[in-house]
Structure formats: structure tokens, C-alpha cells
Amino acid sequence: MKIGIVCYPTFGGSGVVATELGKALAKAGHQVHFITYSQPQRLDFFNENLYYHEVNIPAYPLFQYPPYESALSSEMVHVVTQYGLDLLHVHYAIPHASSAYLAKQILAQQGIHIPVITTLHGTDITLVGKDASYEPVVTFSINQSDGVTAVSDSLKKDTYSHFNVTKDIEVIPNFIDLDRFSRQKKDHFKLAICPNNEKLVVHTSNFRKVKRIDDVVMIFEKLRKLLPSKLLLVGDGPDRARIERLCRELDMLSDVRFLGKLDAIEEVLSVADLFLMPSESESFGLAALEALACEVPIITSNAGGLPELNVQGVTGFMSNVGDVDDMVKHAAYVLDDDHLPTFKANALARAKEFDVAKILPHYEAYYERVVESSRAIEI
Numbered sequence: 001m002k003i004g005i006v007c008y009p010t011f012g013g014s015g016v017v018a019t020e021l022g023k024a025l026a027k028a029g030h031q032v033h034f035i036t037y038s039q040p041q042r043l044d045f046f047n048e049n050l051y052y053h054e055v056n057i058p059a060y061p062l063f064q065y066p067p068y069e070s071a072l073s074s075e076m077v078h079v080v081t082q083y084g085l086d087l088l089h090v091h092y093a094i095p096h097a098s099s100a101y102l103a104k105q106i107l108a109q110q111g112i113h114i115p116v117i118t119t120l121h122g123t124d125i126t127l128v129g130k131d132a133s134y135e136p137v138v139t140f141s142i143n144q145s146d147g148v149t150a151v152s153d154s155l156k157k158d159t160y161s162h163f164n165v166t167k168d169i170e171v172i173p174n175f176i177d178l179d180r181f182s183r184q185k186k187d188h189f190k191l192a193i194c195p196n197n198e199k200l201v202v203h204t205s206n207f208r209k210v211k212r213i214d215d216v217v218m219i220f221e222k223l224r225k226l227l228p229s230k231l232l233l234v235g236d237g238p239d240r241a242r243i244e245r246l247c248r249e250l251d252m253l254s255d256v257r258f259l260g261k262l263d264a265i266e267e268v269l270s271v272a273d274l275f276l277m278p279s280e281s282e283s284f285g286l287a288a289l290e291a292l293a294c295e296v297p298i299i300t301s302n303a304g305g306l307p308e309l310n311v312q313g314v315t316g317f318m319s320n321v322g323d324v325d326d327m328v329k330h331a332a333y334v335l336d337d338d339h340l341p342t343f344k345a346n347a348l349a350r351a352k353e354f355d356v357a358k359i360l361p362h363y364e365a366y367y368e369r370v371v372e373s374s375r376a377i378e379i
Contacts, residue, residue, distance in 0.1 A: 001367060002031045004079055006100065007091040009040040012206060013286045014121035017174055018091040019043050021363065024356050026050045033079050037068065041263070053079050069095045076103035080114050087115045087371055093124040094134055097141035115374040117147040122283030125159050139163045147370035152305030155283040170366055174284045175359035176351055181293035183270045190271035193257070198228040199335045202272040204265060204287045207237025215278040215324055217246055222328045224255055227335060231256045234268055269294035274335055280321055285309050293351035297343035299331050315350045316343065
């Protein structure tokens with residue numbers, strides 16, 4: 001099958017999932033064409049079935065903002081016609097679904113029918129899409145898609161709750177490449193960070209308000225008084241400078257390191273003992289799944305799709321959003337030397353349920369259904 005994948009090329013969850021899906025599809029023998037404004041961060045290996053098409057956005061003095069949506073639609077049209085794609089799979093509703101709809105209408109005028117599948121990832125529904133400026137376009141674009149998927153039951157329910165969506169939504173959860181995300185021997189790294197055998201706590205995110213990184217800091221501030229520990233904060237974003245100031249004010253900088261954006265996050269997770277995700281909202285929690293795959297138990301909020309991933313008392317614990325004291329209590333329990341080995345084993349066992357080898361066939365089957373259904377309508 002020839003598949004066009006439209007996504008954001010950044011470290012965000014939707015871009016990561018889209019890129020990893022494309023790579024897995026290429027390995028399985030499908031021809032995959034990425035269409036976006038720069039090469040995806042995770043598109044880091046060569047395969048004869050992988051193609052990358054950059055969206056060129058010309059700069060004209062007339063435009064205050066470059067018309068990316070129009071350029072994206074045009075590039076979709078070019079790729080579909082040049083390579084004979086069987087379908088377009090767009091990730092994140094804004095602006096990819098609406099751009100795909102425009103491309104589909106242009107192609108229809110040329111006698112080419114291209115099915116469009118839209119995958120909803122989270123903030124495109126729970127945050128951005130609910131804005132009155134975007135809601136009509138998001139609703140229309142989803143309803144005009146030939147197929148719609150969501151990464152969790154929670155996100156599916158949110159979509160139906162916030163939008164007048166009439167399309168059936170297929171839930172296909174996020175997945176993990178266990179060949180890449182597995183615990184590696186990095187004892188020298190652990191020794192450098194925790195020279196006195198401290199426990200190592202990790203948080204990764206894009207440092208936005210919804211991630212509640214203040215809670216991460218407060219959890220750790222209380223936890224380090226209960227047992228020797230260190231904290232690694234991985235990522236970057238609008239809240240980073242403020243969080244650095246908070247750590248300085250709490251005199252925590254000797255126990256906290258800011259690592260910025262990292263490609264090889266699995267190397268950090270390989271030496272971690274606990275992962276924190278106290279988010280206000282999570283459609284699934286891909287970063288938490290990556291931690292589980294590296295045998296790291298997780299402490300999370302019970303928001304959004306996290307209860308579909310984190311098994312209470314098995315892979316870690318969940319608490320209400322903002323309940324720092326409860327998270328501290330659970331973190332200390334997990335990090336106890338008598339409990340930690342069991343939680344680590346449970347973490348890996350849970351991650352194996354989301355192995356890409358198990359999830360990929362769901363996408364392939366869904367592609368076939370949508371393409372066949374679309375052909376029947378065309379006839």
C-alpha cells in the first residue's frame with residue numbers, strides 16, 4: 001500500500017507516533033511518504049520504502065502569516081498524483097485534516113479519489129480544537145474524513161463531548177518500539193548522576209502548563225527528604241525558565257539537572273528508578289509508555305487516558321490531579337528496595353502489550369477497511 005503521512009515533525013507526541021508508525025509501515029513493506037515542513041525528528045534511518053516531501057512555504061510581503069495550509073494542500077496533491085498514493089493519513093486535526101479535505105477536493109476535480117484518515121492525538125481536541133476560532137473547522141474536517149482514529153477511549157469520549165462529530169471513531173492506542181526502548185546498561189551514567197546510590201527520578205515533557213511541572217518539583221522536594229534521590233528534567237518549553245527559578249528558590253539545584261531536548265531519551269530512562277507524570281490532561285501518555293518499556297514504574301495523575309495505561313498498584317500509582325502528597329507517598333512506596341524490582345518487572349510486562357508489532361496490524365486492517373469502503377462509495 002502507498003501511504004501519505006502528514007504530521008508535525010517535532011518532538012511532540014503526535015509527531016513521534018506518526019513518524020514511528022511510518023517507519024514500522026515501511027519495514028512491513030508499505031511505501032510511506034512523509035509530507036511536512038521539515039524532516040521529522042524521529043525519521044532517523046534509511047529505508048527504500050520511506051520518502052520525505054518538504055512543504056515549501058514561499059514568503060510574500062502580502063502575507064502577514066505564511067499560508068502553510070494552502071502550501072500543505074498543494075504538496076499533498078502533488079505527492080498523491082506523482083506517486084499514486086492509496087490514502088492520506090493525517091495526524092493532529094489542526095491544520096492537517098482541513099488541508100487534506102482541500103487536497104481531496106482538488107484531486108476529485110482531476111478524477112482522483114483519495115481516502116483520508118484523521119488521527120486525533122489530544123490537545124488538538126482537548127485544548128486547541130475547543131477554541132471558538134477553530135471549532136467549526138475541526139468539526140467539519142473530522143466529519144469529512146473517510147476514517148477517524150483516536151489514541152485512547154478517553155480522547156474518543158472527549159471528542160464526542162466537545163464536538164458535533166458524527167463519524168465513528170476507531171480507538172487504536174499508541175505503541176512502543178521495544179527494540180529501541182529497552183533498558184540498557186548505562187551504569188557509568190547512573191554513577192555520575194547518583195554517586196552515592198541515590199534513587200533517580202525522571203520527568204520528560206514539552207514544559208507547558210498542562211504538564212504541571214511545578215507538581216513534579218514539589219513531589220521531588222518532599223521525596224528527597226524521605227530518601228536520597230536525584231531528579232532529571234528532560235525537554236524544553238515555555239515553562240522551563242520559571243521552573244529553573246523555582247528549583248533555585250527551593251535550593252534544589254544540587255539535586256536537579258535540566259537536560260533539555262534529547263533524541264536518545266531511552267538512555268536516560270535506562271538508568272531511572274521512577275517516572276513522574278502529574279499532568280492536568282493526557283490523551284494517552286506516550287512518555288510514560290516509553291518509561292515502562294525501559295522498566296521504569298510511573299507515578300501519574302488519573303487524567304484523560306492515563307488510567308488506560310497505568311495499572312494502579314501494579315505499574316505504579318495514580319492520584320488526583322494536584323494531589324502532591326499522595327504522589328509523594330506512592331513514590332516512596334515504589335522506590336522502597338523491597339518493592340522496586342516487582343514494579344520494574346510489571347512495567348516491562350505492561351509495555352509489551354503496546355509493542356508496535358501488536359498495534360501495527362490494527363492500523364493495517366483499518367487502512368484496508370477504509371480504502372475498500374471508499375472504493376465502494378466511488379463505484
